[in-house]
Amino acid sequence: MRFLFKTDYDDDIRLLPHSGYVFSYGTLLVLLVIAPFVLSSYLVSQLVFVCIYATVGVALLILTGFTGQASLGHAAFLAIGAYTATYLQQFGVPFELYFLAAGLLSGIVGAIVGFPALRLQGIYLVIATISFAFIVEEILARWESVTRGNEGMRVKTLQLFGAAVPRDSPAFYFLCLAVLILTIVGTLNLLRSPTGRAFVAIRDSETAARSMGINVSLYKVKSFAISAGITGLAGCLFAHKLSFISPEMFTLQLSIEFIIVILIGGTFSLHGAVLGAIFIVMIDPFLTYLKDDVPGMIGNLAAAFGAGSERAGHIQDSVAAAASANGLKGAIYGIIIVLFVLFEPLGLYGRWLKIKLFFQLFPLYKRATFKRQKLYVKSERNR
Amino acid sequence: MSCFRAENLSLHFGGLKAVDAVSFAVEKGEILSIIGPNGAGKSSIFNLISRIYRPTAGKIFFEDQDITEVPAYGIARLGIARTFQNIELFENATVLANLLVGRHRHSATRLWQEFLFLPSVRRAEKEHRRRVEQVIEFLDLEPYRDKLISGLPYGVRKVIELARALCTEPKLILLDEPSSGLNVEETDDMSFWIRDMKSELGITVVMVEHDMSLVNRVSDRVIALNYGRVLAMGTPAEVQGHPDVIAAYLGV
Numbered sequence: 001m002r003f004l005f006k007t008d009y010d011d012d013i014r015l016l017p018h019s020g021y022v023f024s025y026g027t028l029l030v031l032l033v034i035a036p037f038v039l040s041s042y043l044v045s046q047l048v049f050v051c052i053y054a055t056v057g058v059a060l061l062i063l064t065g066f067t068g069q070a071s072l073g074h075a076a077f078l079a080i081g082a083y084t085a086t087y088l089q090q091f092g093v094p095f096e097l098y099f100l101a102a103g104l105l106s107g108i109v110g111a112i113v114g115f116p117a118l119r120l121q122g123i124y125l126v127i128a129t130i131s132f133a134f135i136v137e138e139i140l141a142r143w144e145s146v147t148r149g150n151e152g153m154r155v156k157t158l159q160l161f162g163a164a165v166p167r168d169s170p171a172f173y174f175l176c177l178a179v180l181i182l183t184i185v186g187t188l189n190l191l192r193s194p195t196g197r198a199f200v201a202i203r204d205s206e207t208a209a210r211s212m213g214i215n216v217s218l219y220k221v222k223s224f225a226i227s228a229g230i231t232g233l234a235g236c237l238f239a240h241k242l243s244f245i246s247p248e249m250f251t252l253q254l255s256i257e258f259i260i261v262i263l264i265g266g267t268f269s270l271h272g273a274v275l276g277a278i279f280i281v282m283i284d285p286f287l288t289y290l291k292d293d294v295p296g297m298i299g300n301l302a303a304a305f306g307a308g309s310e311r312a313g314h315i316q317d318s319v320a321a322a323a324s325a326n327g328l329k330g331a332i333y334g335i336i337i338v339l340f341v342l343f344e345p346l347g348l349y350g351r352w353l354k355i356k357l358f359f360q361l362f363p364l365y366k367r368a369t370f371k372r373q374k375l376y377v378k379s380e381r382n383r
Numbered sequence: 384m385s386c387f388r389a390e391n392l393s394l395h396f397g398g399l400k401a402v403d404a405v406s407f408a409v410e411k412g413e414i415l416s417i418i419g420p421n422g423a424g425k426s427s428i429f430n431l432i433s434r435i436y437r438p439t440a441g442k443i444f445f446e447d448q449d450i451t452e453v454p455a456y457g458i459a460r461l462g463i464a465r466t467f468q469n470i471e472l473f474e475n476a477t478v479l480a481n482l483l484v485g486r487h488r489h490s491a492t493r494l495w496q497e498f499l500f501l502p503s504v505r506r507a508e509k510e511h512r513r514r515v516e517q518v519i520e521f522l523d524l525e526p527y528r529d530k531l532i533s534g535l536p537y538g539v540r541k542v543i544e545l546a547r548a549l550c551t552e553p554k555l556i557l558l559d560e561p562s563s564g565l566n567v568e569e570t571d572d573m574s575f576w577i578r579d580m581k582s583e584l585g586i587t588v589v590m591v592e593h594d595m596s597l598v599n600r601v602s603d604r605v606i607a608l609n610y611g612r613v614l615a616m617g618t619p620a621e622v623q624g625h626p627d628v629i630a631a632y633l634g635v
Contacts, residue, residue, distance in 0.1 A: 009508075009509045009512045009513070010505075010509070012479070012512070013505065013508055013509070186498045186499070189497060189498055189499065189500035189504075190494075190497055190498055192500070192508070193492060193497035193500065193504055193508065194483075194486075194487055194490035194492060194497070195494060195497050196497075197476075197480055197483055197484050197487070198484070198487060200473060200475070200476050200480065200484075201473050201476075201484045201487075203473075203475075204472070204473035204474050204475055204476065205471045205472070205473060205474075207435065207467070207471055208467065208471035208472065208473065209473075209484070210435075210455040210456050210459075211433050211435075211455070211458070211459060211464070211465050211467075211471075212459055212464075212484050212485055212487050212488070212547070212551060213456050213457075213458075213459030213460045213487050213488035213551065214456055214484070214487055215454075215456045216456065222494065226494075268475070
């Protein structure tokens with residue numbers, strides 16, 4: 001175990017507390033930089049999606065994890081960013097401008113959504129944000145003069161500094177990675193300054209936050225705006241990555257995917273957003289594997305255990321049918337959420353911290369260290 | 384000049400008169416205790432001052448300024464801090480983070496500056512930290528700086544809440560039952576701190592308290608309430624000897 005001897009207040013402000021962090025994050029950065037030159041184009045493309053999902057995850061963490069305001073409407077903010085970018089691109093607006101415009105417009109809409117949300121809490125806020133997402137989806141489908149309705153819009157190749165950046169080039173990957181890293185660093189900065197602490201204060205006790213001089217309404221709106229703005233920026237990249245956008249891409253399922261990103265990763269740290277994004281992006285290849293390889297494997301297994309060839313073929317067919325059933329993805333998401341909420345509310349990052357502590361304290365780790373217990377000291381009276 | 388003044392302050396919930404035309408003044412630099420049986424309206428008065436409730440009638444003044452219509456978050460900015468009867472700390476944050484939230488009313492950095500963590504933000508943060516350390520030293524909280532609130536015992540939380548209120552650098556502090564749930568030794572510490580707050584930091588203190596020995600030790604004046612009305616006002620000895628107060632407590 002490492003003990004830090006602090007001699008300056010800067011020691012508590014620093015983002016990387018000691019050389020161990022510098023080494024591990026430095027190594028990670030080097031690996032990420034050489035990744036597009038050694039990995040297959042498929043994996044690099046998956047990494048791009050991880051970057052985009054993680055950016056949205058960080059945005060959602062600001063709102064849900066740190067300010068305590070749940071949102072199931074982030075697909076709509078993503079859509080606003082994506083459509084703004086695509087629409088402006090048609091008129092020859094340069095990337096630098098429409099990228100910022102996507103974030104700005106989405107942020108403004110986020111602030112507007114934040115106002116009615118001031119009066120809502122918990123499940124009611126979730127319902128309000130879902131309805132907002134449905135409204136946006138409907139507008140995208142109906143406002144055909146701008147969005148071309150359900151036909152969707154083609155997104156032209158990204159032009160940056162006079163050079164084309166195709167959606168599967170390493171340059172595009174680096175762009176997404178840069179946006180993710182800037183988002184993470186900016187958010188960390190925010191969290192170590194008064195605004196971030198005000199967010200956490202609102203999450204834990206609005207009454208106490210108010211009595212400390214925090215304008216709760218203002219900070220909730222700020223949180224909504226920042227979160228939506230970052231999501232809008234990610235939406236612009238998302239549109240370029242897909243090269244085609246239509247309203248049915250931005251459904252409730254996408255919002256739920258974002259919630260899963262932070263729920264699985266862990267809602268108390270930005271690491272959670274990245275881990276959750278990796279997890280959610282890996283589900284698709286997993287489903288493909290389930291469809292393509294697993295039925296054959298089970299059929300062979302059945303044959304090996306002495307089932308007749310006809311019977312083995314039958315088993316293989318029914319497994320294949322189950323694996324390609326509609327809504328399997330939704331069902332898997334549901335099961336994952338339930339399992340994580342029940343058994344690991346702190347998410348993958350929380351699990352990692354526990355494992356780390358186990359080895360730090362070995363052999364003195366106590367099994368009850370993270371046993372959940374209820375404390376009856378918090379008042380619900382002054383809500 | 385009085386530090387704080389309430390005039391005909393009333394709070395009615397339908398027919399229930401939780402606070403009924405209460406008037407009192409707090410002088411600068413005094414320690415005023417509010418006592419009374421359960422449900423007498425003591426905490427309601429605090430909640431009226433910190434604007435969690437809106438008064439049905441009456442006015443409140445702070446340093447001769449009418450603050451009846453000031454929003455709840457504006458109260459702290461004027462220099463009034465409070466603690467809660469049932470501890471309202473930010474559970475999932477460290478002690479240090481909790482205390483730094485107390486510095487919120489003194490922060491002037493802008494959002495974009497914070498996003499980039501400019502040198503000005505860093506300088507402001509270190510200044511906040513320096514002030515917080517003074518409070519930590521004043522209340523002997525050094526061992527707990529980096530601990531999460533959710534893992535701390537009740538007595539320590541009570542002190543941390545006091546510390547958080549002190550971090551706002553208030554002129555007037557409202558303590559809602561500072562000794563509830565504390566053992567004898569902790570109550571002793573609390574009484575020293577309350578007196579030090581007055582003498583060293585020059586803060587005016589208004590507290591709601593049940594523990595009469597603590598009230599006797601620290602208060603300059605006492606107000607006794609029952610059914611939302613003022614029964615008696617004066618020095619601790621006067622109030623305790625008042626026939627109406629004895630009747631209210633003993634039910635004679």
